[in-house]
Amino acid sequence: MASISGISLSPDLSSALGSLDESTRFLKISIRDEQLVPDGLHAAQGSLSDDLSALDTLLEDAVPAYVLARLDDAAGWLLIDYVPEGSRIRDKMLYASTRGALTRALPSPPADTLYATTRQDISATGYAAHLTHLKAPKPLSAREKEMEEVKAAERAAGLNTRPTPSPGAFGGSGVGLQWDDALQEAVKALGEADAEGVVTASIEAGSEKLVYVEAADISADELKSKISTTDPSFAFFNYTGGSQPQVVFIYACPSSSPIKHRMLYSAGAASVFSTAKSLLPTGRLAPRKLETSDPTELGSKFFKDELGSASESTSRTGTPGAGSGGFARPRGPARRTR
The missing domain is CATH 3.40.20.10 (Severin)
Known part of the structure; x- marks a missing residue:
């Protein structure tokens, strides 16, 4: 299965996804030679929060990666989309445009997704903050309240x-x-x-x-x-x-x-x-x-x-777009003016 970026799953990754079991805590997935490949495994030692420190050795400071993390109590998988701030721009775009293909290739949709740009985001403290954010009611703006x-x-x-x-x-x-x-x-x-x-x-x-x-x-x-x-x-x-x-x-x-x-x-x-x-x-x-x-x-x-x-x-x-402040209307005989 190829993504919009042209990146496809490697046979090794397909095999790794098919053999995941309850003993696996993390599966790191990277893009190499225009393919998604398995790039490291870590076995479960304790709870997910306890095991997150193992990502320090699995991940690099300026290199994006995906990580499948098994949630506790057989609750499914957390997809960690790790794109550090120091990554190359092309890599950021590549991983963003390939995420959909990876998600569709998983045996089941991820139960949750965590977007991380720093190591702090994937620490026990960062993950706790993520869970708190998920549970918090989303504040509505005055306009959103009006629409509701x-x-x-x-x-x-x-x-x-x-x-x-x-x-x-x-x-x-x-x-x-x-x-x-x-x-x-x-x-x-x-x-x-x-x-x-x-x-x-x-x-x-x-x-x-x-x-x-x-x-x-x-x-x-x-x-x-x-x-x-x-x-x-x-x-x-x-x-x-x-x-x-x-x-x-x-x-x-x-x-x-x-x-x-x-x-x-x-x-x-x-x-x-x-x-x-x-x-x-x-x-x-x-x-x-x-x-x-x-x-x-x-x-x-x-x-x-x-x-x-x-x-x-x-x-x-002296003012960009001066006038109505609206959207520019492409010109041409096939278009009507309002």
């Missing part, structure tokens, strides 16, 4: 529709979306990359949570192959065609997609852009947000046209 009240009112009235979000993609704060950890790490890694690449995200049905879909090292002209032409989606593309690399936020909203989906993505777009800005280094996120109803038009010309016009706007007004 709206949904509760809809349920009480027996409705399946929601009010039109306002103001949505073209201004205001819109709907606040919670990001999963994998997406945050992938976008941060993209912001440190020198080469072109993309991270895509979607809103999880029913939860209004923004989740990681995939990451790939691709050029601007290959971008269209990663964007759905039937469903709305968000993408972050590291564009290198300007004077310096910039991460460009793209909201793709195919005109044939269901209206309810378009409303939800439109309402969430502004907050997604705002969150991305807080995750990336200052100035790394392009100030101009791009929207398209036809993902097939995405390419190097698209970016030159749109980001070029943003530069012209800056030189005229």
Whole structure:
């Protein structure tokens, strides 16, 4: 089974996964020669918390790895996604884009996932903090509380529709979306990359949570192959065609997609852009947000046209994206102006 990054499971790893038993506490998995390979075993000695200190010898300070950790009381497996802060950018992207293939190859889905960037994250203290975080109620912002009240009112009235979000993609704060950890790490890694690449995200049905879909090292002209032409989606593309690399936020909203989906993505777009800005280094996120109803038009010309016009706007007004503050609209005879 190959991942979107082209990484596949080695026969040795398939065999190791098939032979895991209750005596195994940790199985380290690494990427070598474009394959996922077993890279170390550790037998259970005590509880999981007691055994975590063994990871000090299994893991390296600046080299990513996955670790399958057997939970206590036959509760399944914990997948540790270890991507230390000092890792090479390419390695960060590679491990982020391969995680899905590894998860699908496991005998059963992991009971829990722990994202670690330091050794402290995978210590007994760090794991205890992780468990506390899982049990803690998630605080809601004022906007999220408002949306919960709206949904509760809809349920009480027996409705399946929601009010039109306002103001949505073209201004205001819109709907606040919670990001999963994998997406945050992938976008941060993209912001440190020198080469072109993309991270895509979607809103999880029913939860209004923004989740990681995939990451790939691709050029601007290959971008269209990663964007759905039937469903709305968000993408972050590291564009290198300007004077310096910039991460460009793209909201793709195919005109044939269901209206309810378009409303939800439109309402969430502004907050997604705002969150991305807080995750990336200052100035790394392009100030101009791009929207398209036809993902097939995405390419190097698209970016030159749109980001070029943003530069012209800056030189005229002194403010990036001055004007409405909304999303840039790709030009062309096939597009309608609003």
